[in-house]
Amino acid sequence: MKKLLDKFFYPKSVALVGATEKPEKIGYTVLRNLLENGYGGSVYPVNPKYRKLQGKKCYGHLRDLPKAPDLVIFALPAALIPPQMAACREIGAQCAVVIASGFKEAGEEGEQLYRDLKFEAANNGVRLIGPNCIGLLTPAIGLNASFAPAMPAAGRVAFISQSGALGSAILDWAAEKNVGFSHFVSIGSMADIGFDQLIDYFGVDSRTACILIYMENLVDARRFMSAARAFARSKPIVVLKAGSSKLGARAALAHTGALAGNDAVYAAAFRRAGIIRAHTIQQLFDSTQALANQPLPAGNRLAIVTNAGGPSILATDALEKRGGKLAQLSPKTLTTLNKQLSPNWSKSNPLDILADASVDQFRLAVRACLADPNVDAVLTILTAQNSGYAEAVAQAVVEESKVTFDKPVYASWMGLQTVKSGRAILEEGQVPWYPFPERAVVAFMHMVRYRENLNLLHETPSDLPVELDNINRTGAKVIVDIVQKSGRLHFEEAEAKRLLACYGIPINTSYLAKTEDEAAAIARNMGCAVALKIESPDIWYKSEVHGVRLGIETEFGTRQVFRFLMENVRKKRPDARISGVTIEKMVNTQHELRIGAMKDPTFGPVIYFGPGGVATDVLQDRAYGLPPLNMALAKNLVSSTRTAQLLQGYKHLPPVPIEQLHNVLVRFAYLLMDFPEIREIDVNPFAMNPTGGIALDAEITLEQSPSLQRKPYEHLSIQPYPTQWVKTVELKNGQQVLLRPIRPEDEPLEAELVKNTSKESLYFRFFGFVPGIDHKMLARFTHIDYDREMAIVAVIEVDKKPEIIGVVRIVGDGWRESCEYAILVADNWHGRGMGSILTEYIIEIARAQGYHRITATFLKINSAMRRLFQHKGFKIKGGEYDTDLAELALDKKR
Numbered sequence: 058m059k060k061l062l063d064k065f066f067y068p069k070s071v072a073l074v075g076a077t078e079k080p081e082k083i084g085y086t087v088l089r090n091l092l093e094n095g096y097g098g099s100v101y102p103v104n105p106k107y108r109k110l111q112g113k114k115c116y117g118h119l120r121d122l123p124k125a126p127d128l129v130i131f132a133l134p135a136a137l138i139p140p141q142m143a144a145c146r147e148i149g150a151q152c153a154v155v156i157a158s159g160f161k162e163a164g165e166e167g168e169q170l171y172r173d174l175k176f177e178a179a180n181n182g183v184r185l186i187g188p189n190c191i192g193l194l195t196p197a198i199g200l201n202a203s204f205a206p207a208m209p210a211a212g213r214v215a216f217i218s219q220s221g222a223l224g225s226a227i228l229d230w231a232a233e234k235n236v237g238f239s240h241f242v243s244i245g246s247m248a249d250i251g252f253d254q255l256i257d258y259f260g261v262d263s264r265t266a267c268i269l270i271y272m273e274n275l276v277d278a279r280r281f282m283s284a285a286r287a288f289a290r291s292k293p294i295v296v297l298k299a300g301s302s303k304l305g306a307r308a309a310l311a312h313t314g315a316l317a318g319n320d321a322v323y324a325a326a327f328r329r330a331g332i333i334r335a336h337t338i339q340q341l342f343d344s345t346q347a348l349a350n351q352p353l354p355a356g357n358r359l360a361i362v363t364n365a366g367g368p369s370i371l372a373t374d375a376l377e378k379r380g381g382k383l384a385q386l387s388p389k390t391l392t393t394l395n396k397q398l399s400p401n402w403s404k405s406n407p408l409d410i411l412a413d414a415s416v417d418q419f420r421l422a423v424r425a426c427l428a429d430p431n432v433d434a435v436l437t438i439l440t441a442q443n444s445g446y447a448e449a450v451a452q453a454v455v456e457e458s459k460v461t462f463d464k465p466v467y468a469s470w471m472g473l474q475t476v477k478s479g480r481a482i483l484e485e486g487q488v489p490w491y492p493f494p495e496r497a498v499v500a501f502m503h504m505v506r507y508r509e510n511l512n513l514l515h516e517t518p519s520d521l522p523v524e525l526d527n528i529n530r531t532g533a534k535v536i537v538d539i540v541q542k543s544g545r546l547h548f549e550e551a552e553a554k555r556l557l558a559c560y561g562i563p564i565n566t567s568y569l570a571k572t573e574d575e576a577a578a579i580a581r582n583m584g585c586a587v588a589l590k591i592e593s594p595d596i597w598y599k600s601e602v603h604g605v606r607l608g609i610e611t612e613f614g615t616r617q618v619f620r621f622l623m624e625n626v627r628k629k630r631p632d633a634r635i636s637g638v639t640i641e642k643m644v645n646t647q648h649e650l651r652i653g654a655m656k657d658p659t660f661g662p663v664i665y666f667g668p669g670g671v672a673t674d675v676l677q678d679r680a681y682g683l684p685p686l687n688m689a690l691a692k693n694l695v696s697s698t699r700t701a702q703l704l705q706g707y708k709h710l711p712p713v714p715i716e717q718l719h720n721v722l723v724r725f726a727y728l729l730m731d732f733p734e735i736r737e738i739d740v741n742p743f744a745m746n747p748t749g750g751i752a753l754d755a756e757i758t759l760e761q762s763p764s765l766q767r768k769p770y771e772h773l774s775i776q777p778y779p780t781q782w783v784k785t786v787e788l789k790n791g792q793q794v795l796l797r798p799i800r801p802e803d804e805p806l807e808a809e810l811v812k813n814t815s816k817e818s819l820y821f822r823f824f825g826f827v828p829g830i831d832h833k834m835l836a837r838f839t840h841i842d843y844d845r846e847m848a849i850v851a852v853i854e855v856d857k858k859p860e861i862i863g864v865v866r867i868v869g870d871g872w873r874e875s876c877e878y879a880i881l882v883a884d885n886w887h888g889r890g891m892g893s894i895l896t897e898y899i900i901e902i903a904r905a906q907g908y909h910r911i912t913a914t915f916l917k918i919n920s921a922m923r924r925l926f927q928h929k930g931f932k933i934k935g936g937e938y939d940t941d942l943a944e945l946a947l948d949k950k951r
Contacts, residue, residue, distance in 0.1 A: 070098050072122060072126040075133040076103060086206075087202065088100070090201035091202060127152060156204070184250060186242065196237065210238075216241045267294075272299065274300070279774045282683075285331070289330055293333060333503050348504070351467070358381075359434050361435075362407075364440060366409045368494045369407035372494035379502040381501065390426070423437060434466070440472065451479035465501070468490040513690070539552070547594040553755035557725075557728070565642060619638050644744050646753075647713065650669045651669035664726060678700055686726040688720070691719035714749055730770060730773060741756075775842075782847070790889075793853070798849060799838070810883060865899045873908055880896065
């Protein structure tokens, strides 16, 4: 696939079908752009009406070309394009860009044309970009295969835009501002190639350091998440997602013919993938400027150095509004500043060093802040009286930013002509500048959120066994089957609670009473205050029909409430089927929480958490997350809400056991993973007090027509832990060894394996001396995307504790063409067949995952590795320097 995409972005020849001499036509502009920007490949205009166009020979049909072009661009009316796919196959052309609109976004007729185009392209082996797009550009080779009016400079940023018009405007702006791009591609309605394939391509492209995306909708969320998670660590991805409002979503539907989706869910997905979310075009490029020129901040503590008090106040307001903090300067820093600055400086952060501050005072203030361990970043704000002062301070800021504190420095040089030359110095010195301080703060906070997202990708969760001890999947399936066989979609409350209990989620057991006498008997047996709730498969929110009564302490009261509930609900909802009334014990409730899930049409199951009870929608304090969850992700989900502060203890309220809540959320995610037929779950309230938590009410609804699952977990947008690859093997000496996929919780065990491995073995594994492996590197080894990577660990028990004695892994490309192999076995397990067992197993997994070949690079002096490869059927050839290459074709079993 990479070689195929190379033909789009680095074609040796381009054919333009629909080229014309009419300046008002798109075919004229595209041909002019192909010829006037220094592109060195062959250009073939195609149109039977002409013999020559813009100095180039024009061909009547694709079949008349002297050779098959790498890329075909169609600038024809929509209805004429689908039949052209057969012509592409006839001449051997595999890549096409369809510029025309009039497809998916143009009603029923356009929708049919869109389906015809997809079918014809797939049937004829043609890969498409478009339709409804402006084309693509690779400035480094002078390729402008679009009708965009401007050609930007070559740079390090790849830009993927779903909107052609927006992309064209940005290219025009970029050309004026001298902003460079490695690639630009307008993907339109995504009949074929979409975000995921392009992220995979730009992720390995040496010319690209950062990926920008303008997005209106996603077609394949799982592939997008996998690609983004694979590269967000090494190449920042910034997404401007349109359609966040209801009206915006409607406009997106009219534009590309696809729904924009739930914005809160998109935001949760972006956080999970390590993506930076921009909300405006300005933020998109402000963030890119910060990423390109400065290191990431370690935290959200900002120091502001300024010669004007007003702008610093605005910056502080913007910082607090977005969750940042003013850094608390250390006593040492304050002492230094007091010695160097005017006696009248502000004595705190923001550092208002006054309008008459000298260049040296500005320099010293910036230096002191960068040296302060309490400061994560510095923002300098300048209002200049003359251009010379603006230049001198800018030069000082640039010089201080180069000192190795590894902290970012941002600048806001306010004004226009007076600060113009100073801004040029900042730009040349790679200090990002912004015309207003609020923009600088927003860019800083985007960097903070990006760092937080990366930290979450690297965070080692507390141990929670994958084989959770008290999950009863068999019992859960029985409950779901009973509901389905009864023809119902809605669970009764008692059924819903039993399903939660199967996953170890604590519930307040409820008992169904169909008569007044039954209700009285149940309450009498409980011997305590009870709650009564109407039970109906047709009533989701009981409180809306006054179907709940709490704190009933007597048998007489129970009878009265039973009669009231039955009669009142029959009046309010005469259409509803009423099963009876449930009775359960009253629970001491300090906090009412809400744990739920819904089926998103793009991302599948989505978990939400926030305050519960009747005011849940009024408080608007809800966080969203995607399954699967581990303890670290569950912790992050809870801490993303304001409610988390209350749970940790607030004023007179004692803290609750919040780790139990994290455990419940992980179990809840397992429930969603195991049952794709669940459309919605609402646990409200989940009550918590200092002794623990318990589900007081639960509602579950199934899909009307659940889609068939061809593979396990297809309904999820992130591949969960692959339990199908867990097995036990027995060595020749009878030793039992557990083979299983690695998990994030294994980081300490992986660290022990590396620690106890000899320098020679580590040298063979990493091709050089390894002084030590830090948390970041270990996290990269243990936090993997099981969709495109697999690591199998060999685990034994020593003194009833697990110990990893070996690990083998494959890392695949985004197209399942090839995967790279690596292995490490503990020294005292060499020569016992462990390497052979692990290698055989990972070959089996690679074959099952659809890879075509396994490759490996190893040192020539590693004779043990050579013997293993030869034994497993790898072909070996010489590599670069002191390495050899091994390759195993997987299309056929040995």
